[in-house]
Amino acid sequence: MGTTRETGTVDGRSTVGHAPEAAAARGAHGVEGRPGTLGVAVIGTGRMGADHVRRLHDVISGARVAAVADLDADRAARLARDVGGATAYTDPAAAMDDPGVDAVLIASPGPAHEAALLDAFARDLPVLCEKPLTPDAASALRVLEAEQKLGHRRVQVGFMRRYDAGYRTLKSLLTKGTHGRPLMLHHKHRNADTPPGFTNAMMINDSVVHEIDVTRWLLDEEITAVRVLRPAPTGNAPEGLSDPQLILFETSAGQVVDTELFVNCGFGYQVSCEAVCEGGTARIGDDHGVFVNAAGQWGGTIPPGFVERFEDAYDRQVQHWVDATRRGEVEGPSCWDGYAAAVVCEAGVLAQASGERVPVELIERPDLYG
């Protein structure tokens, strides 16, 4: 894997080696039999992509950033220079064809994920794809079908809350049935503010998609219907954004789940979840950081954003992906989880507009995701 490459250059070429045979020739099928570190191409170098590049470079063992790609050539080149040893591209497919690349981390915006996933499938490269898998049900289904055509799983979806210590403890309590059968979940999801261009559809596709995934994972049930209530918006939200919202899910086991989504709360980043069970309740997410008692003061701190709140979860998620990939395996949230979340999101966007209860209909779960 120790290929000599120019550092910090931008290369938008469609280079040779696009075909799966090229990947096979360089041994990239799950990197079985390939010693050394995993060479990763990071696609999209904005907020999340840059954070993953730093993580791969400074925190994760067994991997290195071999290539970065961004439509913004300067941004990609700067980041490649910062980490050293990585080549910058403007074309994601060209980055995947970089001879040092064994695997792909997709951190471009949701609407760009389908194209990047299909490019990675064409090269049979393992992928960690940031949530959402794709922003709508039809494109998620196309990705699901394309992965099935490969005949093996290639994708771990970046539903990182599954790697958060609090959520893992809650999952373990629910799986063991420590407090009896779960009846309801109460989620809170508050962001200080939203980036420019954040839409009502993104309230569901970009934000609530996390609650959709952890609900399915914690309860081990599918979501069967969605309703959305929209209180009078905060004056802090951009014009036209319906913020906050209350989203209600029903599950296949008859549980009811509510999410308070408030993405311009102004004061910081808060994500919590309370499970109400037959014999007790359990809540996580209230105590991030230091708890201080001092003169005239009692209480904890609120993290500014997701990078701080979920830092450990992102680290564990990426390390898990790297470790599994180096063993030639694919684990973690699958394309099926990404597809199911996309279908619920689509129902959520419809429910948001209509104010009606919208049923969720999934295809039958394919054997590959048994």
Ligand SMILES: NC(=O)c1ccc[n+]([C@@H]2O[C@H](COP(=O)([O-])OP(=O)(O)OC[C@H]3O[C@@H](n4cnc5c(N)ncnc54)[C@H](O)[C@@H]3O)[C@@H](O)[C@H]2O)c1
């Ligand atoms: N798991 C989490 O908590 C979390 C947090 C934030 C973002 N995300 C996800 O990460 C992804 C990126 O979000 P972000 O906040 O970093 O966005 P961003 O807008 O900050 O960055 C996106 C970057 O991708 C680049 N880009 C756009 N289209 C591209 C394409 N076709 N090919 C290559 N690059 C392209 C843009 O130039 C930009 O630099 C999204 O899927 C988002 O939902 C996840």
Ligand SMILES: O[C@H]1[C@H](O)[C@@H](O)[C@H](O)[C@@H](O)[C@H]1O
């Ligand atoms: O893209 C971000 C990210 O996924 C965060 O984890 C979530 O809290 C935000 O609401 C969302 O906009």
